[in-house]
Amino acid sequence: MRLGVLCETAPREKRVALIPDDVAKLCGLGFEVSVQVGAGVAAGFMDDDYSAAGASVGALDAVLAADAVLTVRDGQTDNTPSQGSGKLFAGVFDPRWDATSANLLAKRDLTSFSMDLVPRITRAQSMDVLSSMATVAGYQAVLLAASHLPQMFPLMMTAAGTLKPARVLVLGAGVAGLQAIATARKLGGVVEAYDVRPAAQEQIRSMGAKAVELDLSAAEGDAGGEGSGGYARAQGEDAAELQRQQLTPHIAASDVVISTAAVPGRASPLLISSQMVAAMKPASVIIDLAAERGGNCELTQADEQVDSGGVTILGPTDLPSRAARHASQMFSHNLTEFLGHLAPEGSSALDQLLEDEDEIIKAMLVTHGGKVVGPESS
Numbered sequence: 308m309r310l311g312v313l314c315e316t317a318p319r320e321k322r323v324a325l326i327p328d329d330v331a332k333l334c335g336l337g338f339e340v341s342v343q344v345g346a347g348v349a350a351g352f353m354d355d356d357y358s359a360a361g362a363s364v365g366a367l368d369a370v371l372a373a374d375a376v377l378t379v380r381d382g383q384t385d386n387t388p389s390q391g392s393g394k395l396f397a398g399v400f401d402p403r404w405d406a407t408s409a410n411l412l413a414k415r416d417l418t419s420f421s422m423d424l425v426p427r428i429t430r431a432q433s434m435d436v437l438s439s440m441a442t443v444a445g446y447q448a449v450l451l452a453a454s455h456l457p458q459m460f461p462l463m464m465t466a467a468g469t470l471k472p473a474r475v476l477v478l479g480a481g482v483a484g485l486q487a488i489a490t491a492r493k494l495g496g497v498v499e500a501y502d503v504r505p506a507a508q509e510q511i512r513s514m515g516a517k518a519v520e521l522d523l524s525a526a527e528g529d530a531g532g533e534g535s536g537g538y539a540r541a542q543g544e545d546a547a548e549l550q551r552q553q554l555t556p557h558i559a560a561s562d563v564v565i566s567t568a569a570v571p572g573r574a575s576p577l578l579i580s581s582q583m584v585a586a587m588k589p590a591s592v593i594i595d596l597a598a599e600r601g602g603n604c605e606l607t608q609a610d611e612q613v614d615s616g617g618v619t620i621l622g623p624t625d626l627p628s629r630a631a632r633h634a635s636q637m638f639s640h641n642l643t644e645f646l647g648h649l650a651p652e653g654s655s656a657l658d659q660l661l662e663d664e665d666e667i668i669k670a671m672l673v674t675h676g677g678k679v680v681g682p683e684s685s
Contacts, residue, residue, distance in 0.1 A: 308650050309339045311373030312362075314346040317380050319610075321349035321631035324377040324398065326639040327360040333643060334361035337653025343370045350631035374655070375646075379638060395655070397642065399423045399436060402673050403572030403682045404600060413674040418657065420649075421681065422641065426670040433644040434667070438482045439637035440627045445486030445567065447626040448594045449475075452563045453494060455592045455619050461495020472497045476557055477516070478578050478603060479567035480507040483596055487565045488514040496563070501554065503542065503568075521553040542576065551580055559586040566603035567596045572682065579604040581615070589617030598622025645671075 310333065312325045323346050325333070330340050340362040344354060354364045363369070370376065378398035400408040400421040412419040422436040432438075453460055456473060463470040475491040477484045480502035491498045492515050500511045501519035511518040526546035542550070558564055558579060564587075568576050575597035584593070584606055595602045598609040606615050607622040614620075627634040648667060650656060660668045661675075673681035 308337075308375055308654050309341065309373040310646070311370035311376045312340065312342040312346050313370060313376060313378045313381055314343040314367075315349075315379050315381050319625040319628055320379060320381075321628040322379045322635045322638055323347040323350050323352060323631075324379050324635075324639065324642055326350075326352055326635050327356040327362075328636075329639045329643040330357055330362045331360040333646065336647070338646070338650070339363075339373075341365060341370050341373055343367055347635070350635040352632075352635070375650075377642060394418070395420070395649075395657070397422060397645065400673060402679075406679070409673050409679045409681060413677055413679045416677045417674055418672070418676075419674045420645070420668075420671040421673045422638075422645065422671070424671045424673070424681065425641075425645075426666060428666065431667050434641045434648070436638060436641045439641055440634060441482035441567075442486050443630050443634045443637070444596055444626040445483035445565075446490050447629050448483070448565050448567075448596055448623075449487050449490040449494065449563075451621060451623065451626070452565060452592045452594050455621070456563060457590050458562070459495075460491070473562045474499075474560060475563045475565065476500065476519075476561040477565045477567065478502075478554075479569070480504075480511050481567060481569075483567040484565070485510060485514055487567065488516045491563070491565075492516065499557065501557070503550070519554070519557055521550055523549055523553075525549065547576065551578065551583065554578065555583050555586060558583050559588075562588070562591055564591070564593045565596070566593065568603050569597050569600065573600070575600045575603050577603065577605060581605045584615050584618050584620070587616075587618045591618045593618065593620045595620065595622045596626070599624045 333340060342357045342362045342364050344364055357364050375395035380399045394417055396412060396417045396419040401423055402409040402421055425431050425434045425436060458473060460473045462472040473496045475496040475498045477487050477500040480500050484500060488498050488500055499517040499519050508518040523546050526549045566578055568578055593604055595604045595607040597603045598607050602622050604620055606613050606620050609622045609624055612621055
């Protein structure tokens with residue numbers, strides 16, 4: 308199988324789908340790899356590095372001629388194989404949220420796989436791009452907060468007086484939230500965290516943070532909890548309102564709030580209302596990692612800095628790209644593991660995997676035979 312690695316064109320995207328170390332590994336397994344000129348430069352991987360790893364480095368046309376074209380998130384541009392090619396295409400297309408990429412890829416008769424659909428099962432853990440990128444995002448969120456907060460994070464005893472530590476509240480204790488907790492604590496912050504899933508309370512404590520416990524028993528309807536794949540389940544509005552009421556004093560007492568709550572395929576749950584923001588201290592900071600789907604904060608604007616009564620609200624959607632080298636390393640490893648499953652001997656086993664209804668392939672397949680076969684967008 309010939310693999311083609313695209314140079315990303317999405318705004319602020321600095322990652323690359325495969326890094327040289329994994330190219331060398333794939334070449335050793337029998338794959339041939341073509342890399343578009345400059346594909347890895349923004350992440351610190353030079354064209355000569357790819358050539359040394361066994362890849363050919365060339366223009367876009369040569370990459371698109373490959374049997375399988377690989378991208379991070381370039382699924383809505385002309386950087387996709389031409390119509391009627393029947394080629395394989397893999398990247399992050401988020402079809403549960405936006406069907407645009409899926410419809411385009413089906414129209415072009417591409418067999419496409421979305422890396423954000425990796426099932427949360429043991430044998431697919433090494434392919435889990437969402438967890439990998441959430442790790443980077445959680446880390447970067449704390450650094451971003453620290454750069455905007457007009458104080459230092461740790462407690463300091465100085466000759467000029469005692470400097471109080473930053474108080475950090477993390478909303479959502481998935482991979483991004485847990486990494487944010489770990490990073491904030493390493494910087495010396497006093498950290499507490501909340502997650503609607505009861506099982507997450509122990510994970511929060513294991514990271515050294517205080518678990519915020521709310522009583523939502525009085526709420527009518529579904530109070531949320533854990534859904535399929537370990538993700539949070541959407542709450543009913545009564546429970547969500549009660550949750551916001553009980554979170555208000557915790558948010559008001561915090562210098563930094565990092566929100567990471569997301570439900571696959573749905574708009575981000577509203578955790579922080581404008582009234583809750585108004586109760587915060589001036590110069591406090593909110594980092595909303597759910598901005599791409601509307602945000603956990605009512606005032607969030609994706610990729611913009613909002614000032615509300617002295618509170619800074621940031622909704623970055625490119626945090627993994629801000630650590631592009633390590634993010635690319637992790638993404639590349641996930642993708643390499645997937646390719647090893649799809650083509651274990653360097654040639655595609657797709658037909659057999661489809662016939663066997665392989666759980667991983669079935670979950671990740673978005674388009675095939677000119678049709679959208681993956682999950683529908685919400």
